Amino acid sequence: MRRAExxxxxxSFVATRHTRLLRAAYLLCGDHYLAEDLVQTTLVKLYAAWPRASRADSIDAYARRVLVNSHRDELRRPWRRERPAEHLPDDAKHGLGVEVKVGVDGEHDDLMEALRRLPVGQRRVVVLRHYWGLSVEETAADLGVTTGTVKSQTSRALAALARVLSAHQPASGGMP
Known part of the structure; x- marks a missing residue:
């Protein structure tokens, strides 16, 4: 295949998949800036491996694996251990003009807060299983873990999400 091809x-791959990769990255890390960096890193690695990746059974699975592994690598970097400031300047709160919709209106903030509270491994499993819609086996393959780990992490993550999100729900009942 020629370089131009x-x-x-x-x-073409990037044009059709960039938004989905960005949303998944945002769900993994919970930060617009980091999500942009993560997708950029993923695409650089994917481009370098494109001849091999394009021959894979699923380019999407290959890209997901690169995204998840890149996220794992980023978490290992010493500067990622910095603690975020409690208050950010107004212009820093909305990312680089990238709006990632996960929930509806106020649900987005609650869902992102609940996802941030999950341990990284559980967050990865939730994103792969419930955002990407992967099977247990596909998730295990992408993460390099057993299917039992995927099942237990999913169970724990969904229970934790249910607890956090139910605390944000208004109490139903009669009039005061």
Missing amino acids: VDEAFR
Whole structure:
């Protein structure tokens, strides 16, 4: 395959998958800036491996694996251990003009807060299983873990999400 054909195939992949990768990255890390960085890192690695990736059974699975592994690598970097400031300037709260919709209106904040509270492993499983819609086996393969780990992490994560999100629900009942 000529370089121009390779580049065009990669451009086409990015054009159709960038938004989905960005949303998944945001769900994994909970920060617009970091999500942009994560997707950029993923695409650089994917481009370098494109001849091999394009021959894989599923380019999407290959890209997901690169995204998850890149996220794991980022968490290992010393500067990622910094603690976020309690108050950010107003212009820093909304990312780089990238709006990622996960829930509806106020549900988005509650859902993102609940996801942030999950341990990283549980968050990855939830994103792969419930955002990407992968099976237990596909999730295990993407994460390099057993299916039992995926099942237990999913169970714990969904229970934790239910607890956090139910605390945000208004109490139902009669009039005061």
